[in-house]
Amino acid sequence: MAxxxxxxxxxxxxxxxxxxxxxxxxxxxxxxxxxxxxxVRLPRDLVRRFECRLDGELVFAADLFAAxxxxxxxAFWLRADKPGELSFIWRGDNGFEHRETRPLTxx
Amino acid sequence: xxxxxxxxxxxxxxxxxxxxxSGRETMSPALRTLQADDAQHPAQLALALGREQWAAGARSxxxxxxxxxxxxxxxxxxxxxxxxxxxxxxxxxxxxxxxxQQPAWAPEAEPLLALSALVAQQSRGLPxxxxxxxxxDQAAARGQRIYTxxxxxxxxxxxxxxxxxxxLRLGGSLIPQGHVxxxxxxxxxxxxxxxxQRRLRGCASGVRAKVWDWDSAELLALQTYLARRSAGLTMQxxxxxx
Numbered sequence: 001m002a003x004x005x006x007x008x009x010x011x012x013x014x015x016x017x018x019x020x021x022x023x024x025x026x027x028x029x030x031x032x033x034x035x036x037x038x039x040v041r042l043p044r045d046l047v048r049r050f051e052c053r054l055d056g057e058l059v060f061a062a063d064l065f066a067a068x069x070x071x072x073x074x075a076f077w078l079r080a081d082k083p084g085e086l087s088f089i090w091r092g093d094n095g096f097e098h099r100e101t102r103p104l105t106x107x
Numbered sequence: 108x109x110x111x112x113x114x115x116x117x118x119x120x121x122x123x124x125x126x127x128x129s130g131r132e133t134m135s136p137a138l139r140t141l142q143a144d145d146a147q148h149p150a151q152l153a154l155a156l157g158r159e160q161w162a163a164g165a166r167s168x169x170x171x172x173x174x175x176x177x178x179x180x181x182x183x184x185x186x187x188x189x190x191x192x193x194x195x196x197x198x199x200x201x202x203x204x205x206x207x208q209q210p211a212w213a214p215e216a217e218p219l220l221a222l223s224a225l226v227a228q229q230s231r232g233l234p235x236x237x238x239x240x241x242x243x244d245q246a247a248a249r250g251q252r253i254y255t256x257x258x259x260x261x262x263x264x265x266x267x268x269x270x271x272x273x274x275l276r277l278g279g280s281l282i283p284q285g286h287v288x289x290x291x292x293x294x295x296x297x298x299x300x301x302x303x304q305r306r307l308r309g310c311a312s313g314v315r316a317k318v319w320d321w322d323s324a325e326l327l328a329l330q331t332y333l334a335r336r337s338a339g340l341t342m343q344x345x346x347x348x349x
Contacts, residue, residue: 004155008146026152070298071152 003027003098007088015081015106021052021060022075025090025098031066047072047092054104055084064092080106129340130283130348133274142289142347150224150293150345153217153300157225160218166207168222175225182230183342186334188242192327196223196291196302214321220300223291227344234341235288237334246324250332253325259316265329280349286337287330289346300345303330 008022025047032044044066052060060076088100131142141147161168161175172178185195193201199222200211212219237243254265268277269285276282290303297305304326311318319325 004152004159006151006155022146024152026156071149 005088005090005098005100007100007102009086009102009104013080013104013106016079018077018079020075020077021086022073023050023052023088023100024071024073026071027090027092027096029064029066029068029070029072033066045093045096047090047096049091050074051089051091052076052078053087053089054078054080056087080104082106127286127337127340128284129286129288129337129343131289131343131346133281133283134347134349138295138347138349142343148293148345149295149347150300153221153224153293154228154345156218157221160222161225164207164209168202171206175229178226179229180233182227182344183233183236184238186243186246186327186331187238188240192243192246192324192331194303194327194330195226196220196304197322199223199226215302215305217299220291220302223302224300224345227291227342230342231344232341234339235334235337237331237338243331246328246331247335248332249324250328250330253329254332258311259314261314263314265310285333286340287333288337288340288342289344289348291344292346292348294348296349303333 003026005023005025007024010019013019027047028045029047030042030045032042032046034042036042046066047064047068050062050064050072051058059078062074064072083106084104086102086104088102090096090098131139134142141149145151158175168175182195185198186192187198189198189201196214196219199219203209204211257264257267265285268282273282273284287303290306291300292306293300294306304321307326307329308318308321319329
């Protein structure tokens with residue numbers, strides 16, 4: 001199953017005005033502390049880092065840890081003066097990597 | 108005089124209808140926002156999976172049905188009768204086995220719930236209109252009997268909580284009227300989407316009764332009765348519930 005991510009941007013963004021970005025990625029965020037129904041320890045499997053870049057420049061990043069829920073949901077505010085491209089990347093254990101890009105249109 | 112009586116009757120019926128309140132209207136404001144705002148809705152990932160699944164494979168759902176949006180109103184007409192009672196997830200399973208020639212999913216499988224949510228979502232804002240028919244009438248009557256029969260070690264019937272004590276509290280949480288207008292729902296307690304059957308099975312185990320099997324005649328009869336009990340209420344699936 002392909003990795004899924006949902007990213008929500010406001011429909012209209014004004015130059016120089018802060019706007020909210022919401023991003024979720026489908027991921028189990030297995031802590032490594034839990035056991036399965038059969039009593040077998042479930043290996044740790046986490047998203048470790050989230051980065052958001054605007055035209056290659058890092059504008060938001062987060063380090064994620066075991067206490068963060070499955071399907072981690074991050075909401076943050078950005079401000080842009082000109083249109084560009086927002087790129088999102090999630091990296092984690094077992095080589096997990098998911099990228100998304102969204103065009104940013106600024107009025 | 109007679110028309111005055113009819114008017115009075117109509118007003119009384121209307122007032123009676125107004126007593127029914129969807130579970131989403133009695134939730135906390137935060138939860139209501141979560142359901143109303145698509146950008147925050149916790150089922151978004153599932154809906155994205157549903158769309159992916161909709162178009163997947165050579166004999167995809169899309170190859171017969173076109174865009175999911177074309178199924179607007181379909182979810183209002185379940186459970187239906189088609190050589191047996193079938194609810195919406197059941198219909199999707201039948202399509203999968205018969206037309207896509209794929210093995211059926213396990214009950215509550217992620218792609219099945221995702222597709223159910225996607226199809227149900229298309230009927231947002233429409234009133235629930237469960238179909239009629241002799242077999243369905245029979246099932247609804249059986250469902251009503253189950254609904255009003257005391258079961259389990261706690262010796263409680265559905266009606267005792269959801270009719271007689273709706274609006275009161277059980278261990279701090281509000282007892283809803285038990286309407287079925289938002290299924291499948293994302294339940295925060297489950298941390299996932301779940302079908303109406305899962306909800307009903309949870310209730311049975313809550314009163315320590317024998318839990319009905321998936322797609323059993325009892326569950327389908329109960330679903331048929333519940334759909335009629337909620338008929339006319341506006342659907343807003345997928346719902347969010349505490």
